[in-house]
Amino acid sequence: MANLLEQLAAMTVVVADTGDIDAIRQFTPRDATTNPSLILAAAQIPAYQELIDRSLRESREVIGASAPAEDVVREAIDEISVTFGKEILRIVPGRVSTEVDARLSYDTAATIEKARKLIGLYEQGGIGRERVLIKIASTWEGIRAAEILEREGIHCNLTLLFGFAQAVACAEAGATLISPFVGRILDWYKKSTGRESYSGAEDPGVLSVTRIFNYFKTHGYATEVMGASFRNIEEIIELAGCDLLTISPSLMDQLRQREGQLERRLDAAHPAASEERIHVDEARFRSMLSEDVMASEKLDEGIRGFSKAIETLETQLAHRLAVIEGGAAFTHAVHEIFLLNDLDGDGCITREEWLGSDAVFDALDTDNDGRLAPEDVRGGLGAPLAISR
Numbered sequence: 001m002a003n004l005l006e007q008l009a010a011m012t013v014v015v016a017d018t019g020d021i022d023a024i025r026q027f028t029p030r031d032a033t034t035n036p037s038l039i040l041a042a043a044q045i046p047a048y049q050e051l052i053d054r055s056l057r058e059s060r061e062v063i064g065a066s067a068p069a070e071d072v073v074r075e076a077i078d079e080i081s082v083t084f085g086k087e088i089l090r091i092v093p094g095r096v097s098t099e100v101d102a103r104l105s106y107d108t109a110a111t112i113e114k115a116r117k118l119i120g121l122y123e124q125g126g127i128g129r130e131r132v133l134i135k136i137a138s139t140w141e142g143i144r145a146a147e148i149l150e151r152e153g154i155h156c157n158l159t160l161l162f163g164f165a166q167a168v169a170c171a172e173a174g175a176t177l178i179s180p181f182v183g184r185i186l187d188w189y190k191k192s193t194g195r196e197s198y199s200g201a202e203d204p205g206v207l208s209v210t211r212i213f214n215y216f217k218t219h220g221y222a223t224e225v226m227g228a229s230f231r232n233i234e235e236i237i238e239l240a241g242c243d244l245l246t247i248s249p250s251l252m253d254q255l256r257q258r259e260g261q262l263e264r265r266l267d268a269a270h271p272a273a274s275e276e277r278i279h280v281d282e283a284r285f286r287s288m289l290s291e292d293v294m295a296s297e298k299l300d301e302g303i304r305g306f307s308k309a310i311e312t313l314e315t316q317l318a319h320r321l322a323v324i325e326g327g328a329a330f331t332h333a334v335h336e337i338f339l340l341n342d343l344d345g346d347g348c349i350t351r352e353e354w355l356g357s358d359a360v361f362d363a364l365d366t367d368n369d370g371r372l373a374p375e376d377v378r379g380g381l382g383a384p385l386a387i388s389r
Contacts, residue, residue, distance in 0.1 A: 004233070005255035007262035008240055015226065015246035016092070019084055020045065023249040024091050027256075032088045033097035033157070033179075033228075033246045035135065036077075036309040039084055043316065051087065055079040056321050068374070070338075073317045077101070077310065078114075080317075082121040089131055097157045098122075099135035102306035105160075111136055111145035119154050133157040133177060137303055138166040140285050147173035157226070160302040163295030165288035167212040169280045171221040178223060179246065180209045181298070182239070183231035188294045200234035209239055210266065217271035233258070241266035337377055348373055 005027075008014060016029040019042035024032055042048055059076035060067075085096045098118055104110040115134040122132050134154055136142040138161040146156035155176040161167060162185055170178045182205030189204040190196065200206060205227075213225045226244035230236055233254050236245060241264040247255075280288070289296055341349045349372040354361045364376050 001259055001261070003256050004237070004258045004260065004262050005252055008236070008245070008255060011241050011262075011264050012239075013094070013226075013244040014252070015244050016252070017228065017246040017248045018042075019088075020249065021048070021084070021087050021091065024088055027249060027252045029092060029252075031094040031096065031244065031246075032092050033133075033135070034081070034084060034088070035099045035159075036081075036102070036306055036313055039080065040309055040313045040316070042084065043080075043313065051083050052080060052317070052320060053324060055083045056317065056324060060321075060325070069318055069321055072321060073314050076317050076321075077314065078118060078121060082118060082125065085122065085132065086125050086127060089127060095131050095133050095155075097133040097135045097159075099159070099306070100137075101310055102137060102303050103310065105137040105139050105303045106141045108141045108145045108148075111142055112148055115145070115149050115154055115156075116152075129154055135159045135179075137299070137306075138170060138178070139299070139303075140169070140282055143169050143173050143175070146170070146175045150174045150176065159228070160299055160306075162208075162298045162302075163289055163292040164208075164211065164215075165280055165285050165292065166295065166299075168215070168278060169285050171216055171223040172280060175223050177226055177244070178212070179226050179228040180205070180212060181229035181302070182206060182209055182227050182235050183229040184298050184302070185294065186231055186235070188298055192294070200232075200238040203235055203238065205229075206235050206238045209242065210272075211274075213242055213266050213268075214271040214274045217268045218274040219277045237262065238265055240264055241268075243268070338374065341372075349377075 005014070013031060014029045015031040015033055016024045016027060017033055018024065019034045019038035043052055056072065056076050059072050059079050063072050063075050081098050085098045088096045100111050100114045104114060115136070118134060119129050119132060123129065133156060134149065135157045136146050136159065138158045143158065146158060149156055150173070157177045157179055158170045158175045159179045161170070161178050161180045167178055167180065185205035185208055186198065186203055198204065209225065209227045216223060216225060224243040226246055227239045227242050228246045230247060230251055233251055236247060236251065236255065239245060240262055338349065341353050343353045351361055351370055361372070364372050366376065
């Protein structure tokens with residue numbers, strides 16, 4: 001008898017939830033999905049250092065030899081995401097999901113601009129847009145961006161989806177795919193109720209995806225449903241038959257090791273009875289989301305988490321760029337100072353934000369305006385850093 005992973009692949013598209021290229025080779029999924037956290041984890045693997053270094057060098061060429069390191073790093077994030085995506089597409093026959101910077105989640109115009117750039121980088125590398133899904137957070141602003149991008153033939157994967165309002169709004173916008181986060185929903189309910197466990201059939205994340213799937217199929221929406229963020233294989237078993245499931249290598253291995261009969265739970269041709277069709281405009285979206293405490297909290301938490309992963313990746317890339325370029329240590333030091341002290345990210349450091357001594361702040365604040373701009377730090381630290389090199 002076929003193992004559970006093989007049986008699952010016969011009724012559901014299995015997607016690898018990893019940036020680890022070797023793991024993708026091992027499990028041969030049809031599609032793969034990545035995010036900054038996964039790329040950050042993959043970047044720790046020595047075998048991928050050349051991919052990272054190549055992207056940093058290419059980013060330096062694009063930005064220019066005299067550009068500050070922080071500009072090179074910002075460009076490199078896009079280059080690295082696409083570099084990993086292209087490597088993955090050498091292995092999988094289907095699509096790869098590449099994520100827009102989560103810090104743009106509430107900015108429709110900036111999300112559209114970033115998505116177009118990522119698609120452009122793929123197309124420069126000979127990859128057609130039909131093989132790429134742009135991952136966007138399921139905020140109202142992100143959904144509106146996806147609606148515009150889909151009209152341009154840029155297909156979108158709406159992620160960080162926890163509530164029914166988000167799902168319906170995505171379907172009405174014509175999104176190619178949504179990724180409801182099963183395990184994170186379970187996490188919230190376990191914490192809020194104090195229960196230590198839920199059986200697969202009563203798992204709140206499983207129930208949420210089941211409801212969305214049956215609603216979409218009953219009312220004829222073309223948007224695909226891809227369950228994501230699993231905590232155990234019981235959740236996966238209960239969603240067998242879903243359009244797609246994105247699964248970590250460790251859980252795929254557990255499925256591969258288990259024998260037995262896998263029963264189809266979801267059937268697009270014969271969906272279970274669902275509620276009446278509704279329309280979700282902005283007012284209704286925000287009202288429904290605010291009433292869904294779990295969805296509101298997990299969406300905000302997810303955006304913060306993905307944003308922090310990007311910032312951590314940027315810090316690592318800045319370190320690596322300094323190693324590669326040698327003489328970039330000065331610029332890199334300035335970048336590090338701002339990562340540590342510019343708490344609100346507005347490009348200036350106030351005395352309240354400054355983590356060092358007042359004496360150093362005063363020495364750097366040569367115009368006595370109570371704020372440190374990058375040029376103040378470069379000017380103040382330039383001589384001692386040059387000597388220390």
